[in-house]
Amino acid sequence: MAGHDDALREFIIARRGPLLRSAFLLCGDVHEAEDLVQSTLVKVVLAGRRLDRIDNIEAYTRRTLMSVFISSRRRLWRREHPHAAPPDTQAAPGGDPELGLAVRAALTRVPARQRAVLVLRYWEDLSVEETAHILGVSPGTVKSQSARGLAALRTALGDALPGAPLAATNAEEARL
Amino acid sequence: MNGTDRFDTDDDFDGSDPQDVLAKQLLKLAAEGFVPPGDTGADDIMARAGAIRRRRRYAMAASSIAAVLAIGFGAGLLPKLNQAAPQGNSQPQSTTAAAPAPHATGSPAPLVEPGGGEVSASTGPTASPADGPDEERTTQPGGAGISKQTKSSGTPTRSSPPATASTPPAAKDPVAFIAALLPSDTGTLRRQTPAKTPTNPLNGRYFVTKDGKTGYLDVAVVDIAVNRDDWHSTVDDERAHNYCESTGTTPPNTDCTTETLSSGAVFKTWTLPGDQQSGGAAGSAAGFAASLTFANGNQVVLYAVNGLTGPDAPGPAMSKPPLTKSALNDLAKSPAWFRK
Known part of the structure; x- marks a missing residue:
């Protein structure tokens, strides 16, 4: 023991x-x-x-x-207030604290389930299948929640999002 | 630093989908500067867990004592009550016993064909192009051993139990368990071995092969008797969720329906347009989906899909999903997915 x-x-x-x-x-x-x-x-x-x-x-x-x-x-x-609390992290050398703060604020506007999928897929770098197993949902649900979460994140970020990647993403979307 | 060069330096993301790259970089930015507290907190965590364990043991002991006392008290009291009861009053107890089971969905029809015959995965050594060492395959010969459920012709009583059992075979042989739930002419069933232990023994992808074509069923079950500590949807979550909402990246699902069953469960169905195939990965063809969510947190989500397309597909896709929409809906409503 x-x-x-x-x-x-x-x-x-x-x-x-x-x-x-x-x-x-x-x-x-x-x-x-x-x-x-x-x-x-x-x-x-x-x-x-x-x-x-x-x-x-x-x-x-x-x-x-x-x-x-x-x-x-x-x-x-009721207690989730995206802008209520001051930032309590340190600025990383070479990073972009302003954008980091904007992303954190934007993340809190993404629905919780979608946020969970985004963190597992893109921060923990898990595959769709691994994420599905952890959350107990189907891979299709992970894909749709991931796409919705990312769309919600982009919407919440608005002008704070740099132009190049967004343009690439939009082009990708237009192709589909 | 301008907006562009914030995002174009990491070698890690070379060759990835632009959306994935963007998402990874954004989350990396969001986590930048976060410094975990120095104290590991391990002692606190172990101490809290120890305290909870002790409380649980105490509560369990107390409830055992209470149960023993209640049995003793009841044993002494019952004979007196029986003597006092009016004559011919023996029926009311069975009335309560015949109340609907908690998972009753209004569609308790058996999913195994009463006609027996060759049931789903029971076709034995039928050649299957995707047979491989990484897949489990059913071993039930000719449908033998697959339990049949029959509809009681009269009023449902306790003597016709639902498909749930105290020791369901699901954990021992998920393929046979699911095969027994499918219509007889579904095809040969085999399971793609999950990369990791699934949260529920039934969860995973089950390839269905028939006439040389391969489709699949995806099964995702949250059974609170098994997945007590896992994340589960509420009926409100499920009712509010729109499976046909456009994601902006793939064609949206269609034909979304929502139904609240008499048990309070929320039943949803939708049609899948099929994924966009990218690179060498296999994409999913079109199919049907259904979800059933109960107030207690139990949920089953099923997909019946024509198959996979692209170079990595296990075989040619079926022309239509392995189950009809109606059969998939019946399957989702089966009480067999959950333990009592």
Whole structure:
């Protein structure tokens, strides 16, 4: 049992940072991201014995994070204010903090389920099938939610979005 | 830095779809500057989990004691109640017992053809161009062993249970389980081995081969008895969701319908136009889809698609989906997808 707890502790230490980044992209707030990850990891520890039978603890953890996040949006939908909180992240050297802030604000306007798909597909770099397995939906649903999420993100970004990639995307759309 | 050169430097994205590149770069920008707190919090998390475990053990012990007390109390009380009950009053208990099952959908028709015969995946060694080591295939010979459900001619009673069972065969043999739900002339069924353990043992893609053509069924089930901690849709989410909304990137789905069943479940259907094939990847041909979402969080989403197109397709696509729209709808409404 102690060995199992040690393994879980190591997993928490190794995965907490990446999970926090994903959670931050989901909710847009550092403190709420900490809460989401804390709740997620508590569930993972509680499922410890069952996890012996789960091949992929990583997938289980991602799935739990998404579940905790979606549940929190259902409960706290009134509290989601895209511009209410001041930015509480540091500017990365060479980055574009202004655009980063705009993207974070725009992300909070994307529906929660679509946001979850965007984070899994484009931040965690999972395939359509992997995303579908984690969210318990069909690959077709992932594709449609991903396209809708991206469209909502582009709409929310508006003028903040640079011209070149948008133009390429529009050209791609026009071709289809 | 101008708007263009923010996005054209990363080697990681070479050769990717422009939309994917844009999405990845935007999320990367959004995450820039985020510094996780230094404290790992591992001790806090383990302590919280330990406290919850202790509370659960305490609650379980307390409820066990309460149950023992209640049984003892009931055993002592029942004989007295029976003596006090008026004569000929033995029926009311069975009235409550005959109430509809929680998953009753208004369409409890059996999905296995009563005529028996060759049922779906039961065609044995039929040549299949896409047979491969990465696929499970049904082993049921000639439909034997596939349980039949028959409609009771009279009023439904408890003696005609739904297809659910306390130990469903789904986890042991999903292919045979699903084959038993399909019409008899569907074809040979085999499952594409999922890349990762699915959240529900039934979830995945099932290729259907008939007359040398291959279509497929996609199955996505959220059963709260199995997926208790997983994300699940609510009936409100599902009712509000428009599957025919244009995404702007692919042709939209068509023929969207929404129906609220007598059980309160939301039943949706739509027609899939088929994906746009890109590169060497296989695209999906046209098909039908149905989703059924219950108030308790149970959900089944099914796709019946002509097949895959493109160089990576497992075989020539069918001219029409492996199930009719009506058969797919019946399949989605089967209570067999969920445990009790």
